[in-house]
Structure formats: structure tokens, C-alpha cells
Amino acid sequence: MKHITLDEQLKEKVPGYCLAVMSFEMIVKPTSDSLKEEMALLEQRVMKQLTLETLLKEPRIAAARAGYKSLGKDPSRYRLSTEALLRRLIKGNGLYYVNNAVDIGNILSAQTQRSVAVLDEDKIEGDILIRIGKDELYEGIGRGNINIENIPVYCDEVGPFGTPTSDTPRTRITETTKNILVFITSFNGVDGLLQDVKLAKDLFTRFGQMTNFSLEIVE
Template sequence: MEDLHTTITKQANLEQAQLVTATFGFTNSKKDTAFWDTTLTPLLNEIEADLTLEQIRELPNITATKKAYKAVGLDAARHRPSSDSLLRRVVKGQGLYQINALVDVNNYLSLKLQLPIGSYDLAKIDGPISYQVAEEGAEYAGIGKGAINISHFPTLVDQQDAFGSPISDSTRAMIAPETTEAMLVVYAFGQSPAQLAAIEQTVKTVLQAAFNPEEITTEIIA
């Protein structure tokens, strides 16, 4: 597996932004029923019972993400962090869309960490990768959304174009049932070194339990 994670560079205009990445080989499936029963559904029930929409707005990781969005010229009320959108769906009792096993794990981690997370098919990425603010007028085909304007979005960009962001990912590098090598990216903002290390360990633990990959290679980009 090509170590694309080692080639991610962050541009200076994203000084508040951090990434925790994990690359791994795995066998995907339509649905891991055991993961839903033992891990994801209990978390959904806990969030729905314990959180309100008002409380979501005050969660430290949500407020830090929105602050970082404003710093790069985004309207944080219009462009919610994907973690914010997921939490709001659960609190409203709308549940989650079930896509495939890795997307379900991605959503679980986003809800647990309260941070935006994206998972990308390594076979569809043309490295090296940079993390940068998208230019005015930039757009891509968003998953389930058609063409979306990504002006000023923090974005992951390879040799072709932008493919991911903490707001909405593109269809180009999306995870499919046949995906066998993936990169999972936690989009963090304003975390301490200890917090980043804890995020890294949580990601490794959850991925190991869900897929038992031979190797998980992680990196913190701060």
C-alpha cells in the first residue's frame, strides 16, 4: 500500500487546522450488523437521550471548528461541520443513513469525537496531497448533493483537484463496497498535543476492532 499519508502538506493559511490520518487495508462490506448492535446503536441512543440542539452548539470541538471556518472566510452558520450535521440528525431522531461498513465506522468516530471525519479510497487519489483553502469559485460534485461551491472550504487536494473537506466530501474519492485501501482523516482544530494523541489512539482502536487490518499507519499533522 502506498504511504500517501506521508505526503500531506498543510498550507500556512490553515494555521488553526490539524489532521489525524490513518491509512489501512481492509475488507469492506455492505453492513456490519455486529458493529451496529454493539457500538454504533448504543452511541446513537446515548446522544439522542443526553444532548439537545442547544447543547450541540456549545460543544468545544464544534465551536472550535466553526471558529476556524470563520478565520478562512466561511459563514459557519451556512456551512456546518459534518460532525455538527450528524449530531443534529441524531438528536432530532432522524438516525443515520446506512451506506457501507467503513462509512458507518467513519460516522461513529465523527459522533464520538465530535469532529468532522472523511474516509477516502486510496485507489482514487493521485498523490501527493495538500491541505489548503479552496479558491473563490471552486466546486466539486458532493456526495448526495450534486455540484457544490467549495469557495474558502478547507480542502484536501491531490494532483487532479480537491476531493475532501470537513464540510462535504466529493464523489471522486468516496468509499465503495469494493474499496480495499483507505485513508481516514480526522479534521481537528485547536487541539492540544495530548488531545491529538488521544484522537489518534481512538481511531486506531476503533479501526482495529472493526476491520482487524494487518497494519494501520497513522500520522498527526499539526
């Protein structure tokens, strides 16, 4: 497990910011039929339970949006990944099939209503600092350069590699990935995080044959 620190300025501006960090090994494979079925069931549940209007009233979504606002960022312009994902499902657009690790992360994010980062731990160099983003170069996966100023940023010795809005190609999961690091980000404290971890363990065990699991709650 990498050593992870939260910057004091971030904690001061968003007192409820914390995260569950999981490290484990798994077998990365193409999306299986059983995983596709799990994703389809999730899509149906979301469409039945949420609308674009009610989504914004969900406590975890509301807390995350408030966290962005407290940092000076417009959450409607720079959406958190979990909100963007749920909006996609509400509109009837299904999840992409990437691989089992990424797909599980999307299921986990939609079910927990928290931003989830699924990262190749071997591509992260040195310790990790989570700080407020500055005016700095950042490429989001499939999004080109994005503005990460005034949002939480995950940084290693090389530089930023992830945010609750978008991760970078540098630490993305590939079929050769073996060691996984997962961030489940909360903007309203640790309540419910251990239940989210339990769900994550179940999903990664069922669909990724997870082994050598370790957990840290960072706050």
C-alpha cells in the first residue's frame, strides 16, 4: 500500500473529504457475460429509481457538489465522475465495456454514488499527496486536457494522476495490470465507507478473483 497524505488546505476547505483506499491483486480480463448482466441490472435500477432532478438531491451527490463549490469549482461544468456516470444511465445510455476492473469500478461508483478511481498501482511512483489542484497540465482519459484547478488532485512524484472528475492515461488499467489501487472518495465523512468497501470486495472477488487485499481509510 502506498503512503497517502491529505493536504491540510484541502481538509480545511472540505472538512468531510476522506477516502477508502484499497490495494489488491487481480486478474484483468475482458468483460464477461456475467459482468455484463450485472451492469445491465444496475442500469435498469438507476433508470427506475432516479431522474436528473432527484439525482441532485441524493445526499452523497449533493455533498460532493457542495465540496466542489467550497473549493471554487462549478460542479455543473466540471462534473464529478459519479454524477456524470449516473446522468448517463438515467438518460438510458448504457455503460461502456472496458475490462473487468474498470467495469467493476463503474458499478461501484454508480451503486455508492461516490467517485471511484481504479488505478494501476505499479504505475504510481512514490508516495501520494491529495491536494487542491492548481493551474497545471492534466489529461483526462478520453477527454483531452482538462482544467483541474480548485478540485482535489491525486499526485505522486511524477505529478497529478487522478481526480474525482477524471483519471489520467498514465495510471489506467490495461490487460497487463496486476496490482490495483482503488479510491472511493467521500465528501461527507466516513459514514458508509466501510459498507462501500464491503461491496467493492464482493464485486472484485466475484469478477476479478481478487487476492492480497489491504485497506486504509484516509482522513
